[in-house]
Amino acid sequence: QVTDILAKEDPSSPSYDWFQTDSLVTIVIYTKQKDINLESIIVDHQDDSFRAETIIKDYSYLIHIGLSHEIQEDFSVRVVQNVGKIEIVLKKKENTSWKCLGHPLENHDSFIPRKDTGLYYRKCQLISKEDVTHDTKLFCLMLPPSTHLQVPIGQHVYLKLTITGTEIVKPYTPVSYSLLPEFKEPILPNNKYIYFLIKVYPAGLFTPELDHLQIGDFVSVSSPEGNFKISTLQELEDLFLLAAGTGFTPMVKILNYALTSIPSLRKVKLMFFNKTEDDIIWRSQLEKLAFKDERFDVEFVLSAPTSEWTGKRGHISPALLSEFLKRNLDKSKVFICICGPTPFTEQGVKLLHDLNFSKDEIHSFTA
Numbered sequence: 436q437v438t439d440i441l442a443k444e445d446p447s448s449p450s451y452d453w454f455q456t457d458s459l460v461t462i463v464i465y466t467k468q469k470d471i472n473l474e475s476i477i478v479d480h481q482d483d484s485f486r487a488e489t490i491i492k493d494y495s496y497l498i499h500i501g502l503s504h505e506i507q508e509d510f511s512v513r514v515v516q517n518v519g520k521i522e523i524v525l526k527k528k529e530n531t532s533w534k535c536l537g538h539p540l541e542n543h544d545s546f547i548p549r550k551d552t553g554l555y556y557r558k559c560q561l562i563s564k565e566d567v568t569h570d571t572k573l574f575c576l577m578l579p580p581s582t583h584l585q586v587p588i589g590q591h592v593y594l595k596l597t598i599t600g601t602e603i604v605k606p607y608t609p610v611s612y613s614l615l616p617e618f619k620e621p622i623l624p625n626n627k628y629i630y631f632l633i634k635v636y637p638a639g640l641f642t643p644e645l646d647h648l649q650i651g652d653f654v655s656v657s658s659p660e661g662n663f664k665i666s667t668l669q670e671l672e673d674l675f676l677l678a679a680g681t682g683f684t685p686m687v688k689i690l691n692y693a694l695t696s697i698p699s700l701r702k703v704k705l706m707f708f709n710k711t712e713d714d715i716i717w718r719s720q721l722e723k724l725a726f727k728d729e730r731f732d733v734e735f736v737l738s739a740p741t742s743e744w745t746g747k748r749g750h751i752s753p754a755l756l757s758e759f760l761k762r763n764l765d766k767s768k769v770f771i772c773i774c775g776p777t778p779f780t781e782q783g784v785k786l787l788h789d790l791n792f793s794k795d796e797i798h799s800f801t802a
């Protein structure tokens with residue numbers, strides 16, 4: 436009986452089919468799920484392998500084929516949400532009729548828990564690098580034309596470089612190009628660019644190497660990972676963001692999303708912990724946003740300020756949090772996100788529990 440109940444909770448396996456016209460080949464994936472979107476599907480065509488990974492809850496459905504004929508670099512991906520159908524439209528290089536789609540490669544047509552699948556990487560090109568603070572930069576990477584990948588809000592990817600013969604991999608959280616709508620991205624092919632705010636540690640293993648890359652060099656980028664669910668923000672009224680140092684990165688897209696896409700939202704408050712004023716990422720953007728949007732407030736807390744600093748000081752503490760985390764209304768729907776160095780996040784979560792916030796009202800971003 437117990438296995439019966441578990442089996443019912445597992446999503447049922449998707450299936451796929453394909454058809455062709457003179458110039459196109461369409462692969463159709465029937466997910467048997469309604470809550471899918473363009474983030475649910477990751478497509479890569481590299482060398483002789485065509486790979487389409489559909490993410491369904493904690494499972495991954497993989498199509499992995501050596502195509503029987505050549506295709507053009509770009510393809511399109513469509514999702515028919517209400518019937519749970521994904522269509523990948525490939526352009527044939529030559530207008531001949533294909534007798535078969537191709538031959539199966541490793542794990543083709545498998546439906547397995549995501550935790551049992553390895554991370555897949557594709558090579559992305561460094562497009563630009565801009566200074567943000569004395570040690571933090573905004574890196575822009577471009578996906579290959581033959582990749583469809585959208586990183587869901589709150590998730591991270593791994594960047595991989597080979598350093599003196601050894602592959603080194605570290606996680607990073609994509610951000611938006613800016614917090615302010617008037618800072619428009621340069622004209623880009625849609626969804627092809629991924630931005631990262633990355634602090635370069637002079638004695639670090641990975642970040643100095645990343646910083647040494649020239650524009651046009653390549654970095655491998657993994658498929659997304661992470662357990663943050665944007666659906667937890669539905670009907671939210673008060674959102675509190677507690678960030679320390681580069682722990683600000685997951686807050687960027689959450690903040691943008693909250694201010695643009697949650698109609699019930701009344702207030703977003705960011706408490707941003709840094710060592711010094713010079714360390715504050717996007718300070719002027721945050722201040723501008725707070726000035727322009729009365730739903731947003733930001734408070735900076737410095738642990739090593741100069742004597743001139745008139746704002747809040749110290750580390751995360753009961754006094755700072757109890758004053759900051761005031762609910763707008765007694766029973767308003769509240770959510771708190773916290774991210775930073777591990778001791779910061781651990782202390783913060785403990786303090787939040789002491790202040791009677793429940794597990795369901797907190798998301799901590801950890802390794």
Ligand code: FAD
Binds near residue numbers: 605606632637641643
């Ligand atoms: P490391 O080699 O790890 O060293 C970091 C610092 O610690 C250096 O100053 C080094 O001198 C010091 N150090 C190393 N070892 C020791 C030791 N044994 N004792 C004392 N000091 C030591 N970072 C970002 O900048 N942006 C992001 O968006 C981002 N997202 C992340 C998402 C997730 C899910 C996680 C877990 C981390 C994220 N990070 C992010 C952090 C990132 O993954 C790396 O940890 C960071 O870039 C440091 O990497 P590094 O190899 O350059 O430095």
Ligand code: NAD
Binds near residue numbers: 591680709749775
């Ligand atoms: P930092 O050294 O500049 O410190 C920033 C602030 O964190 C300090 O001012 C202080 O208020 C607080 N802090 C630091 N150490 C503390 C401690 N021991 N106890 C309590 N508070 C402390 O921070 P950084 O160099 O920018 O590091 C940011 C950290 O955030 C990294 O460890 C990184 O791995 C982590 N991070 C995690 C994620 C994730 O999703 N899990 C994402 C981004 C960054």
